[in-house]
Amino acid sequence: MRDVAVRAGVSVKTVSNFFTGYPYMRPETRARIESAVAELGYRVNLSARRLRTRRTGMISLIVPELDQAYFAELAQEVIDAAAVHDLTVLVETTGGDRVRELAALTGDQRQLVDGAIVDPLALGPDDLPEPGAGLPLVVIGERQFEGLADHVLIADHEVARAAAEHLISIGRRRILVLGASGIATHTATLRREGVEAALAAAGLPADQELLREVPAWSRDAGAAATAAALDSGLAFDAVLGFNDALALGALYAVLRRGLPVPAHVAVMGIDDTADARFAHPDLTTMSPGRAQIARTAVDLLVARIADPAPESGFVSVVADHELIVRASTAPIA
Amino acid sequence: MRDVAVRAGVSVKTVSNFFTGYPYMRPETRARIESAVAELGYRVNLSARRLRTRRTGMISLIVPELDQAYFAELAQEVIDAAAVHDLTVLVETTGGDRVRELAALTGDQRQLVDGAIVDPLALGPDDLPEPGAGLPLVVIGERQFEGLADHVLIADHEVARAAAEHLISIGRRRILVLGASGIATHTATLRREGVEAALAAAGLPADQELLREVPAWSRDAGAAATAAALDSGLAFDAVLGFNDALALGALYAVLRRGLPVPAHVAVMGIDDTADARFAHPDLTTMSPGRAQIARTAVDLLVARIADPAPESGFVSVVADHELIVRASTAPIA
DNA sequence: TTGTAAGCGTTATCAA
DNA sequence: TTGATAACGCTTACAA
Numbered sequence: 139m140r141d142v143a144v145r146a147g148v149s150v151k152t153v154s155n156f157f158t159g160y161p162y163m164r165p166e167t168r169a170r171i172e173s174a175v176a177e178l179g180y181r182v183n184l185s186a187r188r189l190r191t192r193r194t195g196m197i198s199l200i201v202p203e204l205d206q207a208y209f210a211e212l213a214q215e216v217i218d219a220a221a222v223h224d225l226t227v228l229v230e231t232t233g234g235d236r237v238r239e240l241a242a243l244t245g246d247q248r249q250l251v252d253g254a255i256v257d258p259l260a261l262g263p264d265d266l267p268e269p270g271a272g273l274p275l276v277v278i279g280e281r282q283f284e285g286l287a288d289h290v291l292i293a294d295h296e297v298a299r300a301a302a303e304h305l306i307s308i309g310r311r312r313i314l315v316l317g318a319s320g321i322a323t324h325t326a327t328l329r330r331e332g333v334e335a336a337l338a339a340a341g342l343p344a345d346q347e348l349l350r351e352v353p354a355w356s357r358d359a360g361a362a363a364t365a366a367a368l369d370s371g372l373a374f375d376a377v378l379g380f381n382d383a384l385a386l387g388a389l390y391a392v393l394r395r396g397l398p399v400p401a402h403v404a405v406m407g408i409d410d411t412a413d414a415r416f417a418h419p420d421l422t423t424m425s426p427g428r429a430q431i432a433r434t435a436v437d438l439l440v441a442r443i444a445d446p447a448p449e450s451g452f453v454s455v456v457a458d459h460e461l462i463v464r465a466s467t468a469p470i471a
Numbered sequence: 472m473r474d475v476a477v478r479a480g481v482s483v484k485t486v487s488n489f490f491t492g493y494p495y496m497r498p499e500t501r502a503r504i505e506s507a508v509a510e511l512g513y514r515v516n517l518s519a520r521r522l523r524t525r526r527t528g529m530i531s532l533i534v535p536e537l538d539q540a541y542f543a544e545l546a547q548e549v550i551d552a553a554a555v556h557d558l559t560v561l562v563e564t565t566g567g568d569r570v571r572e573l574a575a576l577t578g579d580q581r582q583l584v585d586g587a588i589v590d591p592l593a594l595g596p597d598d599l600p601e602p603g604a605g606l607p608l609v610v611i612g613e614r615q616f617e618g619l620a621d622h623v624l625i626a627d628h629e630v631a632r633a634a635a636e637h638l639i640s641i642g643r644r645r646i647l648v649l650g651a652s653g654i655a656t657h658t659a660t661l662r663r664e665g666v667e668a669a670l671a672a673a674g675l676p677a678d679q680e681l682l683r684e685v686p687a688w689s690r691d692a693g694a695a696a697t698a699a700a701l702d703s704g705l706a707f708d709a710v711l712g713f714n715d716a717l718a719l720g721a722l723y724a725v726l727r728r729g730l731p732v733p734a735h736v737a738v739m740g741i742d743d744t745a746d747a748r749f750a751h752p753d754l755t756t757m758s759p760g761r762a763q764i765a766r767t768a769v770d771l772l773v774a775r776i777a778d779p780a781p782e783s784g785f786v787s788v789v790a791d792h793e794l795i796v797r798a799s800t801a802p803i804a
Numbered sequence: 805t806t807g808t809a810a811g812c813g814t815t816a817t818c819a820a
Numbered sequence: 821t822t823g824a825t826a827a828c829g830c831t832t833a834c835a836a
Contacts, residue, residue, distance in 0.1 A: 149823045162821055184582045186813035188518040189828050210543035229562050249517045357749045393751040416690045418726040482807045519829035522812050
């Protein structure tokens with residue numbers, strides 16, 4: 139920067155002003171700096187700037203794993219949304235492991251970013267760093283951190299209820315529910331309650347046999363749980379996966395048995411990943427408005443970075459959702 | 472750090488030695504520093520360290536987009552492989568746009584990392600920064616940068632040839648090939664030549680009609696191209712997608728017409744993404760050894776960062792591949 | 805085995 | 821509207 143200053147015949151400070159967008163500068167001075175920069179091919183040293191300003195221009199997105207379509211798509215949306223604010227996104231994956239989720243929030247990585255967006259799987263409310271003192275934070279999905287951080291919420295109860303209502307509306311009575319237990323997230327509980335509310339409203343019994351545990355919200359787990367249910371002779375005419383991966387696994391398991399979908403079993407998911415669109419039959423699902431979630435999360439985080447004061451209170455935004463009806467739940471003609 | 476030094480009764484330098492792993496230190500001194508650090512909850516300031524050492528501890532992975540399963544899975548593998556070397560991965564997506572691929576390599580982002588792994592879609596050999604002078608670089612897939620950077624190559628010709636041979640071995644004669652043109656990558660050309668070699672070896676004609684252009688290597692494009700081929704009345708008994716996304720799109724389009732797979736048309740892809748495993752029928756594909764690719768790329772990059780000298784010559788490693796036979800190309804009984 | 809002092813390249817303070 | 825100068829928090833010669 140000194141070289142630029144010398145060449146432009148100004149002081150270092152003026153060159154700095156040029157790069158930080160300080161408005162009070164003679165056009166002539168500006169022009170001289172511009173050409174000096176061009177001739178020297180100079181670029182500001184970001185490490186030095188960071189040391190001085192204590193700002194990194196990066197935010198992190200903390201998710202379980204990228205090879206789940208939902209998270210990959212979310213990551214892409216967050217990257218795009220952050221680009222609008224000139225922010226670079228550092229994607230950190232934790233495998234859904236509590237220790238690693240925690241490490242991403244409190245470890246050295248923390249210094250690399252101005253704030254974080256986290257979609258927690260295993261983290262509990264006690265794990266959050268003291269609000270305000272800690273890293274500016276936006277939590278996606280889980281509502282159990284309300285009052286401790288900003289949130290972008292998915293209306294889990296309503297989404298699941300709407301899904302179950304859709305299945306009931308096409309005449310299904312016995313819905314195999316995947317993801318209702320086995321992982322102790324608040325999300326799972328809320329969704330299960332949504333399903334039970336829909337069943338109750340329709341005057342249908344809530345058979346606990348139909349709520350299947352899964353070890354993970356993955357296609358593998360969905361396929362295995364569905365295969366086990368089929369093997370056990372359990373009767374059901376629909377499967378609701380609490381995410382698309384579970385539902386796609388279920389679809390796979392059902393089709394593999396040679397059972398027709400939706401004629402024998404209707405299948406639907408939640409998430410509206412691109413995978414759902416290209417299944418055959420294509421998968422009915424609930425769209426959680428991923429683009430909106432990503433944009434809102436980034437906006438909230440940017441605001442929180444600008445004003446970390448916790449006295450102003452934390453914000454919770456509930457994302458819109460929408461039923462996407464496809465062939466996997468077509469009414470039987 | 473000064474606070475720690477004061478508290479431990481040593482100099483700043485000694486504390487620095489402690490954190491950089493300088494071996495010559497009395498156990499007693501070490502212990503005093505350790506407890507001072509613990510009491511103060513001190514962490515080294517990474518920005519300052521970076522400014523001083525000119526090392527960031529990060530590498531970037533530059534890919535077209537995360538919502539393609541192949542790249543999401545690759546990203547996860549690279550993140551895992553980099554963690555072994557205590558490196559953080561900054562994933563940058565370019566949309567396959569040449570300008571953005573270039574920007575990722577030469578823009579300000581470049582300062583954030585010690586090196587980059589790039590899977591280029593639109594970049595040409597002329598675009599590479601002067602080797603050595605530029606960022607330590609490892610190129611995945613494209614072999615057109617040989618001599619300009621380290622490479623992890625996919626044996627495109629052989630992979631495609633093996634794929635076509637498999638289809639021929641199950642009695643298919645007219646293979647619709649998706650991705651053979653339309654995007655001017657070297658990869659596409661090599662794969663097309665591999666297919667042609669297989670056809671020639673089997674004494675089959677290479678009907679140019681069967682080589683379909685696609686605007687992108689996506690499920691959408693695969694579905695559209697296949698639907699168009701079906702509409703046009705073109706006869707074919709197999710589809711080979713040059714990646715799994717194209718093949719899955721083809722599968723979708725074929726099944727949607729009510730045509731049986733593989734009885735009427737066999738379908739196969741290249742990439743061995745998890746999506747292929749959960750299609751129905753599940754998709755035959757060529758595995759390019761993604762884990763090996765990721766590990767090798769990271770290892771090469773680490774070596775190149777340690778020794779950026781281009782005189783030592785650039786390395787090219789060809790990854791192993793493997794045929795994964797599944798139901799979508801089962802022989803007709 | 806540890807300490808002193810210089811400097812990495814910015815931005816902030818304050819004055820001119 | 822611009823300039824001189826002091827940090828930011830660390831590592832690295834070099835000395836002791």
